[in-house]
Amino acid sequence: MVAGFFRECTNPDCGFRYPDLNSNCELAYCPKCGEVATVASRINSNQKNLYVSESRLEIIPLLDNIRSVYNVGSIIRTCEGFGIREIILSGITPTPVHPRMDKTGLGSIQNIKWVFANNGLQKVIELKAKGFQVISLESSQTAIPIGQVNKTILQKHLCLVVGNEKHGIDPEIQKISDLVIAIPMSGEKESFNVSVAFGIAAYHLVMVARV
Numbered sequence: 120m121v122a123g124f125f126r127e128c129t130n131p132d133c134g135f136r137y138p139d140l141n142s143n144c145e146l147a148y149c150p151k152c153g154e155v156a157t158v159a160s161r162i163n164s165n166q167k168n169l170y171v172s173e174s175r176l177e178i179i180p181l182l183d184n185i186r187s188v189y190n191v192g193s194i195i196r197t198c199e200g201f202g203i204r205e206i207i208l209s210g211i212t213p214t215p216v217h218p219r220m221d222k223t224g225l226g227s228i229q230n231i232k233w234v235f236a237n238n239g240l241q242k243v244i245e246l247k248a249k250g251f252q253v254i255s256l257e258s259s260q261t262a263i264p265i266g267q268v269n270k271t272i273l274q275k276h277l278c279l280v281v282g283n284e285k286h287g288i289d290p291e292i293q294k295i296s297d298l299v300i301a302i303p304m305s306g307e308k309e310s311f312n313v314s315v316a317f318g319i320a321a322y323h324l325v326m327v328a329r330v
């Protein structure tokens with residue numbers, strides 16, 4: 120967290136409450152209505168994430184043909200949070216040299232080694248040959264619900280594959296995956312945003328491996 124204020128507008132009809140990270144002065148004006156906005160709460164910059172865990176799993180995410188730089192940045196930041204040290208980007212997936220990447224990844228990429236491959240399928244074949252268990256995250260008909268993934272079916276070295284926002288994971292990659300897993304949905308939409316799905320799946324894998 121970054122030091123700063125939360126401000127609240129003094130205009131009772133407005134009451135806009137917002138974070139003000141840049142201003143050091145006590146006096147500021149409401150961006151909604153222009154009235155004085157007072158400091159309502161201070162943000163303590165010393166707050167750190169109290170929950171830090173070391174996983175016994177090695178997870179290498181493979182981001183194959185992800186279109187959106189924001190999704191990639193978000194996934195990289197999630198990887199950093201889970202202590203993942205290496206990721207593979209393939210196909211059309213934008214790499215960290217993309218000009219818009221740093222804002223979304225918030226510098227997380229500095230802690231993670233990334234590798235780019237033109238051909239994601241080839242990379243999956245290589246990883247399998249190295250003994251990685253390949254897990255595709257895809258809501259296909261053959262997928263097993265992620266809740267059924269427990270410690271007994273997980274190996275120590277995993278490759279977690281996510282794919283294109285519209286077309287999903289390359290069918291050939293799905294075919295040679297050791298597991299295809301899906302997050303059960305209750306809403307109208309057919310799938311979660313890929314970076315959200317990645318976060319849910321990574322969390323599940325890390326947690327079941329700890330039990």
Ligand SMILES: [Zn+2]
Binds near residue numbers: 130134149154
């Ligand atoms: Zn206001």
